[in-house]
Amino acid sequence: MSDNFDLFRTSEEHDMLRDAVRSLAEAKIAPFAAEVDEQGRFPQEARDALEANDLHAVHVPEAFGGAGADALSTVIVIEEVARVCASSSLIPAVNKLGSLPVQLSGSEELKAKYLGALARGEGMFSYCLSEPEAGSDAAGMKTRAVRDGDFWVLDGVKRWITNAGVSEFYTVMAVTDPDKRSKGISAFVVEKGDEGVSFGAPEKKLGIKGSPTREVYFDNVRIPADRMIGAEGTGFATAMRTLDHTRVTIAAQAIGIAQGALDYAKGYVKERKQFGKAIAEFQGIQFMLADMAMKLEAARQLTYAAAAKSERSDADLTFFGAAAKCYASDAAMEITTDAVQLLGGYGYTRDYPVERMMRDAKITQIYEGTNQVQRIVMARNLP
Ligand SMILES: Cc1cc2nc3c(=O)[nH]c(=O)nc-3n(C[C@H](O)[C@H](O)[C@H](O)COP(=O)(O)OP(=O)(O)OC[C@H]3O[C@@H](n4cnc5c(N)ncnc54)[C@H](O)[C@@H]3O)c2cc1C
Numbered sequence: 001m002s003d004n005f006d007l008f009r010t011s012e013e014h015d016m017l018r019d020a021v022r023s024l025a026e027a028k029i030a031p032f033a034a035e036v037d038e039q040g041r042f043p044q045e046a047r048d049a050l051e052a053n054d055l056h057a058v059h060v061p062e063a064f065g066g067a068g069a070d071a072l073s074t075v076i077v078i079e080e081v082a083r084v085c086a087s088s089s090l091i092p093a094v095n096k097l098g099s100l101p102v103q104l105s106g107s108e109e110l111k112a113k114y115l116g117a118l119a120r121g122e123g124m125f126s127y128c129l130s131e132p133e134a135g136s137d138a139a140g141m142k143t144r145a146v147r148d149g150d151f152w153v154l155d156g157v158k159r160w161i162t163n164a165g166v167s168e169f170y171t172v173m174a175v176t177d178p179d180k181r182s183k184g185i186s187a188f189v190v191e192k193g194d195e196g197v198s199f200g201a202p203e204k205k206l207g208i209k210g211s212p213t214r215e216v217y218f219d220n221v222r223i224p225a226d227r228m229i230g231a232e233g234t235g236f237a238t239a240m241r242t243l244d245h246t247r248v249t250i251a252a253q254a255i256g257i258a259q260g261a262l263d264y265a266k267g268y269v270k271e272r273k274q275f276g277k278a279i280a281e282f283q284g285i286q287f288m289l290a291d292m293a294m295k296l297e298a299a300r301q302l303t304y305a306a307a308a309k310s311e312r313s314d315a316d317l318t319f320f321g322a323a324a325k326c327y328a329s330d331a332a333m334e335i336t337t338d339a340v341q342l343l344g345g346y347g348y349t350r351d352y353p354v355e356r357m358m359r360d361a362k363i364t365q366i367y368e369g370t371n372q373v374q375r376i377v378m379a380r381n382l383p
Contacts, residue, residue, distance in 0.1 A: 010072065010076070010304070013073075014072060014073060014076055017069075017073055017076055017077070018076050018079075018080060020053075021055060021076065021077050021080035021081065022080050022083070024049060024053060024055070025080050025081050025083065025084045025085070025088075026084060028045060028046070028049035029043070029045065029046045029049060029081060029084050029085050029088050030084035030085065031045075032045050032046070032085070033084055033085035033087075033088070033210075033353070033356070034350070034353065034356065036085065036087055036088070036209070036210035037087070037207075037209045037210060037356050038350065040202070040204075040209040040210065041210060042166055042210060042211075042212060043085060043087055043088045043091075043210045046081070046085060046087075046088035046091060047088075047091055047124075050081070050088075050091055050092065051121040054067050055067075055077050055092065056091055056092055056095055056121060056124075057092060057095040057096065057099065057118050057119060057125075058073055058074055058077055058092065059071070059074045059095075059096045059099075059100070059103075060099070060103070060115050060118055060119040061103070061115070064111055064112060064115035064116050064119060065115070065116045065119040065120060066115065066118075066119040067119075070307075070311050071245070071248065071307040071308070071310040071311040072304060072307040072308065072311065074092065074096060074249060074252075074307075075248060075249060075251075075252040075303060075304065075307045076252075077092050078092050078093050078249050078252040078253055078256060079252045079253070079255055079256035079259070080256060081256065082252070082253045082254075082255075082256025082257050082260070083256040083257070083259045083260040083263070084260060085210070086207070086208050086211075086253060086256070086257050086357070086360035086361075086363075087208045087209065087210030087211040087360070088210065089252075089253050089256060090162055090163065090208065090211040090253075091124065091163075092249075093246070093249045093250070093252075093253055094124070094125070094126060094127065094162045094163050094167075094211075095118060095124055095125050096245075096246055096249055097125075097126075097127040097162075097242065097246045097249070097368075098124070098125025098126045098127040098163075098167065098169065098170065098171050099114065099115060099118050099125040099169070099171070100242045100245060100246060101127075101171045101187050101229050101230075101235075101238045101239065101242050102114050102115060102171065102189065102229055103115060104238055104241055104242060105187070105229050105230030105234065105238040105241075106189075106229045106230065107226070109226065110189060110226070110227070110229065114169055114189055117168070117169070118169065122168065123167065123168025123169050123192075124163055124166060124167040124168060124169070125167055125168075125169045125170070125171065126161050126162060126163050126164055126167040126169070126170050126171070126216075127161070127162070127170075127171050127242070128158040128161050128164075128170050128171060128172040128173065128190075128216055129141075129158070129173050129239050130158065130159050130160045130161075131143060131156070131157060131158055131159050132157060132159045132215075135159075135160075136369070136370060136372075136373050138173075138236075138239070139181055139182040139185065139236055141156075141173060141174070141175060141185065142156055142157075142175065143155070143156025143157065143158065143172070143173070143174040143175065143218060144156055144174060144175050144176075144178075145174035145175065145176050145186060145188060146176075147176070147225070148222070150224060150225050151222045151223060151224060151225060152176075152188060152222075152223055152225060152227070152228065153220060153221065153222050153223075154172065154174055154188065154190065154196075154218040154220075154221040154223065155218055155219065155220060155221070156174065156218050157215055157216070157217055157218070158172065158215065158216045158218075159215050160203070160213055160215075160367070161213065161214055161215070161216050162211055162212075162213055162367075163211060163212060164199050164212060164213070164214035164215070164216050165192075165199040165202075165212055165214050166212055167192065168191060168192050168193075169189060169190075169191060169192070170189070170190045170191070170192070170197075170216065171187055171188070171189060171190075171229065172187070172188050172189075172190045172216075172218070173185055173186070173187050173235045173236065173239050174186060174187075174188060174218075174235070176232055176233065176235075177232075177233065180233065182236040182237075183233050183236070184233060185233070185235040185236040185239075186228055186229075186230075186232050186233060186234065186235040187228070187229040187230065187234070187235030187238050187239065188223060188227050188228055188229060188235075189223075189227045189229060190218070190221060190223060190227070194221050194222075194223060195221065195222070196218060196219040196220045196221035196222070197216065197217070197218060197219075197221055198216075198217045198219070199214045199215065199216055199217070200214045200215030200216075200217070201214065202214055205363075206359050206362060206363075207356070207359030207360040207361070207362055207363055208360050208363050243321070243368055243369065244310070244317045244318050244321045245310045245317070245321065246321075246368060247306075247321035247322060247324065247325035247368050247369070247374070248303060248306045248307050248310050248320075248321050248324055248325070250325045250328075250329065250364055250367065250368050251299070251302070251303040251306065251324035251325045251327070251328035251329070251364075252303055252307075252328075253364055254299065254325075254328040254329040254331065254332035254361065254364040255296060255299050255300050255303055255328050255331075255332065257332050257336060257357050257360050257361045257364070258292075258295075258296050258299070258328075258331060258332040258335040258336060258357075258361065259296060260353070260357055261335055261336040261339035261353075261354050261357040261358070261361075262289075262292050262293060262296060262335060262339065264339060264352070264353055264354055264357075265289070265292070265338075265339040265342040265343065265354065266289060268342065268343055268346075268352075269285055269289070269342055272343075272344075279342075285342065288338055288341070288342060289342075291338070292334075292335045292338050292339070295331040295334060295335060296331060296335055298327070298331070299324075299327055299328035299331040299332070300328075302320075302323060302324045302327055302328065303324045303328050305320060305324075306320040306321055306323070306324035309321075316381070316383050318377060318381045319377075319378055319381040319382065319383050322369070322374040322375075322377040322378045322381070323374070323378055325364070325368065325369075325371075325374055326371045326374035326375065326378070328364070329361070329364035329365040329371060330365065330371065332361040332364055333358075333361050333362060333364075333365060335361075336354065336357045336358040336360075336361040337358055339354040339357065339358070340354050340355055340358050
């Protein structure tokens with residue numbers, strides 16, 4: 001068997017992990033998915049179930065008390081949770097996004113303190129890069145950090161922060177030298193309880209309604225200097241390196257949502273009868289299902305290849321992370337839209353889960369860089 005082939009298959013352990021997460025997700029997360037969406041409430045049941053089974057942040061290395069799972073295992077956890085509830089899948093996904101800057105660039109002390117707390121379930125982690133006026137052009141951020149003796153003082157506003165208010169820990173990118181643009185940005189760990197931290201009202205969103213998205217305000221927030229992640233001026237590079245890895249997890253979320261929609265539609269067409277037979281017997285329906293499964297499998301293979309590259313930190317990860325996220329999210333949008341189509345009028349109602357899945361899929365084309373931005377990243381890093 002060639003190394004290349006190995007890249008695209010899962011091991012027995014990965015298959016066992018998938019089975020375990022699928023059972024847990026179906027028993028403890030799926031029953032609340034519609035209610036969480038309808039009420040726009042945080043999926044606490046999912047958080048409890050994931051934390052109780054040590055699945056909330058599987059990427060944290062064993063040295064810091066975590067499960068020490070590889071990148072593909074993290075993908076499988078997120079995929080299986082997203083298959084039943086996209087909002088809940090943002091618990092493991094954003095725990096990785098928020099904490100990876102510490103894991104990649106933090107001091108040993110920062111890692112021990114914050115990765116340890118995350119692994120023990122003492123608090124979730126969020127990632128604060130975007131601002132009201134700095135989205136795709138994230139380096140145009142205005143949030144400032146000014147040195148004051150043994151402290152840094154942060155002032156500014158971050159926007160669209162996933163799980164803000166629920167998370168205890170925040171990786172915050174802030175300008176420490178305004179003359180140097182991206183090289184004048186540094187990263188810090190800020191805690192929810194730090195004086196001067198507050199949160200805006202939850203955004204009213206199209207989908208992922210169970211995952212709170214809020215503004216985070218920093219008003220004269222004084223934090224010890226050792227909360228800086230890595231050296232001064234390296235925060236933007238750390239933020240971008242983080243996204244190389246975590247775009248793979250957004251791809252995982254997309255394929256999970258798409259799998260949920262395909263599974264539901266596959267069952268429905270066998271039950272629904274028109275013209276005296278199950279609609280699954282019409283070739284027009286069979287061709288739609290074949291295309292959905294084909295796109296999904298292509299997206300999954302690209303995502304798993306990207307996960308292998310993330311695990312090894314390969315030089316071409318930047319291209320693969322962007323490609324997997326872009327391809328899988330576009331595929332998820334098409335597949336979930338087709339799932340609604342396969343259910344006809346019923347698909348358009350909240351009595352069936354596919355309309356929620358279609359709304360949830362949309363965000364995967366937008367966050368961690370829009371798919372236009374992914375194409376810019378790919379074009380700059382062509383293999
Ligand atoms: C639900 C949700 C959760 C989020 N979670 C987080 C989070 O946890 N942490 C965080 O930091 N951010 C988060 N974000 C922010 C997200 O990453 C940004 O919304 C995204 O990067 C786009 O920025 P923007 O919304 O300002 O859009 P803009 O940058 O204003 O883009 C508007 C449009 O212009 C296009 N565009 C912009 N520049 C170019 C270009 N050069 N070429 C071609 N097209 C271009 C975009 O693709 C888009 O279609 C979240 C967003 C949402 C909606």
